Structures are given as C-alpha cells and as structure tokens.
Amino acid sequence: MRIVIAGGHGQIALRLERLLAGRGDEVAGIIRKPEQADDLRAAGAEPVVCDLESASVDEVASHLEGADAAVFAAGAGPGSGVERKETVDKGAAQLFADAAERAGARRFLVVSSMGADSEPPPDTDPVFAAYLRAKGAADAYVRSKKGLDWTILRPGALTNEPGTGMVRLVEHTGRGQIPRDDVAAVLGALLLEPGTAGHVLELISGPMRVEEAVAAVARG
Structure with a gap:
C-alpha cells in the first residue's frame, strides 16, 4: 500500500511513518522545510517538499498519484496565531482533500481534534477557539x-x-488522554479496515x- 501523509514531520506523522514502513508499506511525507527530509528518511518515508499553504490542487494531486490512501496530519502548531489556523488547519486540509479526490486516492484519514464538533465555550482562549473552528x-x-x-x-x-x-x-x-504512539497505531489499523x-x-x-x-467500529 502507498500512503501519503500531509504534515509528514509532525510527532504523530513520524510515528506513523515508522509503523507503516516497518510493516512494508510505501510511505511518503509532505513537508514544508527541506531540512526535515533526513528525519523522514530515518523513519522510512520518502520526503516530499511542498508548501500546502501556497500549492495548487494540481501540484498536490501530482504527489498523490498512485497513492492508495492519504492521511492529513498537518497542523499550524501551538505557537501559531489565528490566521495560520485558517490557512493550515482548515485551508490545507481542504486542499489536501481536493487533491486526493482528483488523484483518485480514495481512502482518506484526518487527524482532527476532540471538541471540533461544537462551538467553543465563550471563555476559550481565542487562538484555541480558532483552531477548533478551523478543524470543525x-x-x-x-x-x-x-x-x-x-x-x-x-x-483526546x-x-x-x-x-x-x-x-x-x-x-x-x-475527555481523556492518549499517547501519540497509540494515535499512530490506530491510524495504521484504520488504513487496513475499509469498513x-x-x-x-x-x-x-x-x-x-x-x-x-478498529474491528468493532467496522462491525458497527
């Protein structure tokens, strides 16, 4: 299986890349900074330099040609402001979905956030509220x-x-906690379960x- 991961240098993405490469999948990670490439190679992934904030749908789709699945694991990061929540957590996710659809990479996983399905409470930090709205x-x-x-x-x-x-x-x-290791493991299992x-x-x-x-979800 060939899988392309947006946000390929993220903490969850690097764990997922190691897992997928270890089980014999072909994995590529989309990164914005060329200096991150060696970390991806060390994880067993092919680095693909592409800025999802400025790329076109056609450009991103070209990186998804031949992929069996795509995973959106990108994020603006904790030090970013409201504007980048819109351009990365929302805009880049939408672009990646458009590109996957155009390239025929039907299986599509999104790493979202708990709380993205409702309006944040009034006392929520404005940047975090923008993040949740962008994810939603x-x-x-x-x-x-x-x-x-x-x-x-x-x-969580x-x-x-x-x-x-x-x-x-x-x-x-x-509410609850979850180690990033286990998030990556669940993503890897979801890729194998079309149900x-x-x-x-x-x-x-x-x-x-x-x-x-994962099997219990597939059984409904």
Missing part, C-alpha cells in the same frame, strides 16, 4: 466529499508517554486492543 470546518468539508472514503479521528489530550496499545475508539468517548470509512471517531486510552477497537 475542515472536517465538515471532508465529510462532503463523495469521492473519498474518509475517516475522521479526534484524539496527546501525551508522549509510551503507547499501551489499549484504547477507547467510539463516536463519543468523553471504518464514513465514521467520525473520538480516541482516548481505554480497555480494548487497537485492532479489536
């Missing part, structure tokens, strides 16, 4: 795409603790092994 708008756009077999994953609070392989993966989990297409899923640590949790 991007998710809605992806869900409107008839040419994509999408799954939207909304993890991310940690760098070692993964346990034990998760709760359902439509609504309630999870059309689902918006929240993810926190929980009682089920990753493979069992």
Whole structure:
C-alpha cells in the first residue's frame, strides 16, 4: 500500500511513518522545510517538499498519484496565531482533500481534534477557539466529499508517554488522554479496515486492543 501523509514531520506523522514502513508499506511525507527530509528518511518515508499553504490542487494531486490512501496530519502548531489556523488547519486540509479526490486516492484519514464538533465555550482562549473552528470546518468539508472514503479521528489530550496499545475508539468517548504512539497505531489499523470509512471517531486510552477497537467500529 502507498500512503501519503500531509504534515509528514509532525510527532504523530513520524510515528506513523515508522509503523507503516516497518510493516512494508510505501510511505511518503509532505513537508514544508527541506531540512526535515533526513528525519523522514530515518523513519522510512520518502520526503516530499511542498508548501500546502501556497500549492495548487494540481501540484498536490501530482504527489498523490498512485497513492492508495492519504492521511492529513498537518497542523499550524501551538505557537501559531489565528490566521495560520485558517490557512493550515482548515485551508490545507481542504486542499489536501481536493487533491486526493482528483488523484483518485480514495481512502482518506484526518487527524482532527476532540471538541471540533461544537462551538467553543465563550471563555476559550481565542487562538484555541480558532483552531477548533478551523478543524470543525475542515472536517465538515471532508465529510462532503463523495469521492473519498474518509475517516475522521479526534484524539483526546496527546501525551508522549509510551503507547499501551489499549484504547477507547467510539463516536463519543468523553475527555481523556492518549499517547501519540497509540494515535499512530490506530491510524495504521484504520488504513487496513475499509469498513471504518464514513465514521467520525473520538480516541482516548481505554480497555480494548487497537485492532479489536478498529474491528468493532467496522462491525458497527
């Protein structure tokens, strides 16, 4: 399977690249900075330099030609302001979805955020509120795409603790934490389970092994 990951130098993306390469998939990561390329190669991924804030749909689609699946794991980052939440978390996600549809990469996963499905409370930090609105708008756009077999994953609070392989993966989990290792593991399992297409899923640590949790979603 060939998988192209947007935001290829992100913490979740690098973990996912190592996982996919380790199981024999062909994986490419889209990055904005050429100096990040060696980190992707070390993870077993092909680096593709492309700025999703300025690229055209055709340009991004050319990088997705021949891909079996695409994963949007990009983000403006915690130090960015409201404007880049719009251009990356929303705009780049929409662009990547358009490009995947044009290239025929039907399987499409999105790393979103818990809380993206509702209006943030009035006392929410303005930048974080903009982030949640951008994620919600991007998710809605992806869900409107008839040419994509999408799954939207909304993890809880991310940690760098070692993964346990034990998760709760359902439509609504309630608040909780999840190691980035386990988010990557769930993404890897979702790519192998087409029956999870059309689902918006929240993810926190929980009682089920990753493979069992993904299979339970596919069974409905």
